[in-house]
Amino acid sequence: MIIFNYLLVCLVFGTTFLAIKIGVDASAPPFLSSGIRFFVAGLLLFGWMIWRKKASFSLLLRKEMLLTGIGLTFGTFAPLYWGEQYVASGIAAVFSATAPILILLLQMIIMRQTPSRRSLIGCIVGFIGVILIILPAITLSASMWLLIGSLVILVSQLFYSGGAIYSKQVTKRFPEASPIALNAAQMMYGGALLLMLSACTEHWYFKSLLSADVIGSMLYLIVIGSMIGHSLFYWLVAKTTPVFASTWLYVSPLIALTIGVLLYGEAITWVTxxxxxTIIVGTVLVNYESLKQLFQKPQREITQLQEAHSN
Structure with missing residues (x-):
């Protein structure tokens, strides 16, 4: 069951980038569509948790939910949706794999943590991978918007990294709260902020939201991407470890690249x-120690069982 749900998480997160791309290509305002997605998904999830008596309305009154929503939802998805107007969905997914590298850099700069030499090498390798991907946009003046979109999406991962670090502190402050309820609350705040940004910057032509592509994209992202995908992710965290659950970052970008080419005709080059x-290798190097412990744990358990039987 764990392996099946893990593969399902990889598939879901690998397809959400294409779903976003389909929506924005169909003229859905990026901030409006992302705001509707997260506010509705958060509202439904939070209502479900209230119904199961695993959350209370007082959680929505805590400033931690607002701050987490700014990092994990508003700051992450406002740039991502906007950037995908100019960047292929597969490339956007690959840039998402830089989050662990950026988390390490933030821990170095803000928290004064000293990384290992291998982690530093991973940062350099990941940076080289980013340069390789945006290199065509740098050399071709006609692709200026591709370059801008790529940089904006990288900024989104900086917000996500900060939000991820802060959310770890939040979960410690609310040990009695369900992680799903915490996620739903921050999605509601993030979605509300996205809708406010949309109201200030976009024209709301609701006809643009009524096409089959936009409706299909929205439903998929709300139900499959946000509600099912994130719930399965937190289930994996509870049943395994956060490190194992987060390894979707190494699999989903390759899935996104593949389906973008096969199902949406996105162009891809050998440099991409x-x-x-290269980015994925850099990410693996950054998380090498955690991954090593993850894969050594089952072996230790097997050895302990063998020793117990021999005794």
């Missing part, structure tokens, strides 16, 4: 593939 693999 090399850049994507």
């Amino acid at each position: 593939v090399v850049g994507a693999v």
Whole structure:
């Protein structure tokens, strides 16, 4: 069951980038569509948790939910949706794999943590991968918007990294609260902020939301991407470890690249593939120690069982 749900999480998160791309290509305002997605998904999830008596309305009154929503939802998805107007969905997914690298950099700068030499090498390797991917946009003046979109999406991962670090502190402050309820609350705040940004910057032509592509994209992202995908992710965290659950970052970008090419006709070059693999290798190096412990744990358990039987 764990392996099945893990593969399902990888597939879901790998397809959400294409769903976003389909929606924005169909002229859905990026901030409006992302705001509706997260506010509705958060509202439904939070209502479900209230019904199961695993959350209370007082959780919505805590400033921690607002701050987490700014990092994990508003600051992450406002740039991502906007950037995907100009960047292929597969490339956007690959850039999402830089989050662990940026988390390490933030821990170095803000928290004064000293990383290992291998982690520093991983940061450099990941940075080289980013350069390889955006290199065509730098050399071709006609692709200026591709360059801007790429940089904006990278900024989104900086927000996500900060939000991820802060959310770890939040979960410690609310040990009695369900992680799903915490996630739902921050999605509601983030979605509300996205809708406010949309009201100030976009024209709300609701006809643009009524096409089959936009409706299909929205439903998929609300139900599959936000409600099911994130719930399965937190289920994996509870049943395994956060490190194991987060390894979707190494699998989903490759899925996103593949389905973008096969199902949506997105162009891909060998430089893009090399850049994507380089970023993932860099991410693996950054998380090497955690991954090593993750894969050594089952072996230790097997050894302990063998010793117990021999005794």
